[in-house]
Amino acid sequence: MHKFAYYAPQTVKEAARILSKNGPNSKLLAGGTDLLVQIKEHVKGPAPDYVVSVKNIRELHDVKFSARAGLTIGAGATISETLATKGVQEHFPAIADGTAIIGSLQIQNIATIGGNLCNAAPSADSAPPLIAYGATALIAGPRATRTVALEDFFTGPGKTVLKPGELLVSIHVPTPPARSGCQYVRHTPRAQMDIAMVGVASFITLDRKGRVADARIVLGAVAPTPIRARQAEDSLRGQEPTADALRAAGDIAAREESPIGDVRGSAGYRRYMTSVLVQRTAQAALKQAMR
Amino acid sequence: MAREKLLGPLGESHARVDAPDKVTGATRYPGDIALPGQLWMKTLYAHRAHARIKRLDVARAEQTEGVVKVFTARDVPINEFGLIAFDAPVLAGDVVRWIGEKVALVVAETEQQARQALDLIEVEYEDLPALTDPREAMKVGAPVIHPHYANNVLKHVPIRKGDVERGFAESDVIVEGAYYTPMQEHAYLQPEAGLAYLDEEGRVTVQVAGQWTHEDQHQIAHALGLPDERVRVIYPAIGGAFGGREDMSVQIILALAVWRLDQMGIHRPVKTIWSREESILGHHKRHQMWIRAKWGAKRDGRLLAAEVEVIADAGPYAYTSTKVLGNAAVTCTGPYFWPHARVDAYAVVTNNIPAGAFRGFGAPQGHFAAEQQMNKLAKRLGMDPVELRLKNVLREGALTTTQTPLPGGVVALPQVVQVCARAAGWKATSTERHVADENLPQGSTSTRQPLATGYGFACAFKNIGFSFGFPEGASAAIELHGGTRVERAVLKIAGAEVGQGGHTVFMQMAAEALGLPLAQIELVASDTATSGDFGSASASRSTFFAGNAIRGTAAAALQKWRDEERPAIAIYRYQPPATENFDAATGRARPNIAYGYVAQVVEVEVDTETGQIRLKRVWCADDVGKAINPQLIEGQIEGGVVQALGYAITENFVTRDGHVLTPYFSNYLIPGVLDVPERIESLILEFPDSEGPWGARGMAEMPFIPLAPAITAAVHDATGVWFDELPLTPWKVWERLHERSYTPHS
Known part of the structure; x- marks a missing residue:
């Protein structure tokens, strides 16, 4: 295995300093379920000479929830820790939809949501539900911190807005308003331990009359980054959420993406799956919203 | 659930004899075994479907730090192997006919050094037309891959019974269909691995996971130009097989390396472990x-x-x-x-x-x-x-x-x-x-x-x-130790435990045949030095053949015991009724x-x-x-x-x-x-x-x-x-x- 220097700083500041000092030759290590495989299998470019672990940075491991403040997930918190936090499954079921299917239970016990986001695979299952819930990312650099909307966090496959020396500190998710619902579903040929061919998260808020007050539809694995299907969302806003309206939204969403075709399925198949999954997830979101 | 029972007749669900070591991690698979002073081997594959080798230069690789030797086709005494026909080269010398064809072997002090040296081997290929659809390959006029397989047809089996034209004429309904079945990968848990050395009797010895110790021995001996008894094959634990280990993977190349190094005065074991990718690319598939x-x-x-x-x-x-x-x-x-x-x-x-x-x-x-x-x-x-x-x-x-x-x-x-x-x-x-x-x-x-x-x-x-006239049979040996009563019985049998529970069943059948409790049966398995030819752990045959071999051996051993031989040792080979090849x-x-x-x-x-x-x-x-x-x-x-x-x-x-x-x-x-x-x-x-x-x-x-x-x-x-x-x-x-x-x- 490639040799590297290993750092385990205690603070975010120190981590940012080490990262900025060593430049692009350094990598942040959280759960390591992506990074270590990349190093061992020589994928995604040259292996780093400097590895900076977040293990000892306490503030990165916190997961906090209150109805008023919403949910804050430290970038170093594992998926299992996040799912075990009170309020998460109840108020953010789609986060559970998207993270309890990442790898296996063993993987979820060590992998982090922060790592899943920073690895920036177009198929990352945690991204569409978080974006659909309107999450923001808190980023720290050597000198300052900044906040970006998670939907603006990704810039391409494996690429994010993080600059050299910056690291993801936490994800903040506002508590959904009343009469809201959200579901994430992915399509994979195998029931688990598989990579999404298409992943769809639909978030819907109804008004008092039962019309769609707000809709956010996020598509994963069908473009270089997770994307919002904005035209599909627009088609629903202010409408009665009938089966026909959802079917139309699914078709519109399928046109908004740019899927690849490969050995697992054609681009046309992925578009159709998008349309199907938009309808199904929107139906499920509606049901939650009407509870 | 099956009843837990340590002693008893056939038909009881005894716990597997290999289970405790497997669930506690004590079992050693070929890749887990290490010997002092061992060298590492890596294989250079062609990654070309069909090509002529115009130039092969290993000089730079051999001069790399840590590299002990690079072997090529020239180093293989009889460069051929194959279970049915010796038609495949151990290392390709002139033509490569599939992507996983082995071209050279690097032996080095460390695995990393061996891997890095692969990149320094210079091979110049001239691509030849690749035939990848058998329906095209069998057409008259298609390029021929081997001169001895006319129209690329390796085998034609005709079966004729009655008169189909009459049958169709008398039929009320006709159903026609065209079907395709794909290749399939065995995907066993343990990728190919092995360790070779000269044993205390100077035999070229390979510890490897296979399905048929004596066929592996024979294939190695053939390629090295040695009599079979100069080669020894031992199976430690085998991580699945499903037919995928019936043909040769690392057996011959490991033996070749250790044997050639020994001739050079380098008396060191050689080890290799395939990656999952090498395993998937390197062994055969189910026929499409x-x-x-x-x-x-x-x-x-x-x-x-x-x-x-x-x-x-x-x-x-x-x-x-x-x-x-x-x-x-x-x-x-x-x-x-x-x-x-x-x-x-x-x-x-x-x-x-x-x-x-x-x-x-x-x-x-x-x-x-x-x-x-x-x-x-x-x-x-x-x-x-x-x-x-x-x-x-x-x-x-x-x-x-x-x-x-x-x-x-x-x-x-x-x-x-x-x-x-x-x-x-x-x-x-x-x-x-x-x-x-x-x-x-x-x-x-x-x-x-x-x-x-x-x-x-x-x-x-x-x-x-x-099937088809193959000279089937399976050998076993039993030793009965004790004085007035049999105190322990040793069953020596080469049959492979590929994860199916074969060894447990062998011991149950030996206990039954000898009238002894299972606890008194010892098993010595899967070593050509201790057992006769069992044949392969394939064709759903292990229980059938082991059982018949064990029954015959047990009867002979018990007769010797009654004749007061101590220990009473019997060797027996079961041979079933002959089968016939197709007319x-x-x-x-x-x-x-x-x-x-x-x-x-x-x-x-x-x-x-x-x-x-x-x-x-x-x-x-x-x-x-x-x-x-x-x-x-x-x-x-x-x-x-x-x-x-x-x-x-x-x-x-x-x-x-x-x-x-x-x-x-x-x-x-x-x-x-x-x-x-x-x-x-x-x-x-x-x-x-x-x-x-x-x-x-x-x-x-x-x-x-x-x-x-x-x-x-x-x-x-x-x-x-x-x-x-x-x-x-x-x-x-x-x-x-x-x-x-x-x-x-x-």
């Missing part, structure tokens, strides 16, 4: 086959005439293709009685990955076509598929397409069909259903779930032991010693919008003759079903121009635990085989064989669409159900 079938039957369901053409892709070398082809030829007309049959089966050489042994050995391919035909015929006749089977299955004394009756005891085909159908409540479930869009069931979740449920039936037969013109033969019989009912759920198929329940009736260890049989049924589920639905081995596009477990998808059916009902039948030990037949392959056609029948029941090609990936199913490529309408 194209099968065309035309069947004729009377209105009452009586089968009259079958005409079938089978084209099997052998890859560039023979491996075991001629035998796999023979099985496909025998099984492509199903386990049915035919007055008239004409089969032409061809194994064709190509520049794809070599094809070879894989659980079922040609029978899954043959039965996929046969059972699809049968289910289509039932549909056409408006007859219950089970009733149609019962009208036509082979019964005692009936002549097969090779014009001989099935051997040995009860031909339990009617029984497996009936027991399986009854257990599954077949009558109640076989009604046709097509789910109309408006009555889609609303699931418990609010999502619209257009799920369609269907049921399918299929049955199968397959030989036990090697060259008519295919007439007694091809096999014994058969296993199996039937399955499956329930599937098809998501008609996504094309996803879920196998929900499976009923499997398997006649095993005598269940030596019922729990291990259930394990084989459940494992066989899940492996066949992969074959039928999830596993998609994709190649292009001879190159593999799915060399990883991230894109070659074996079933996961959530894909496993909710219920697999094992129905174990015990109609004794007249030649089997205590009546036992082999069974390990049977549960695999009918599953794919049972699934396609169930999918038809659910959707009204026949799928004639495997695997049924969601994409492929969706395309057929929607019959178009989707473009969202605006």
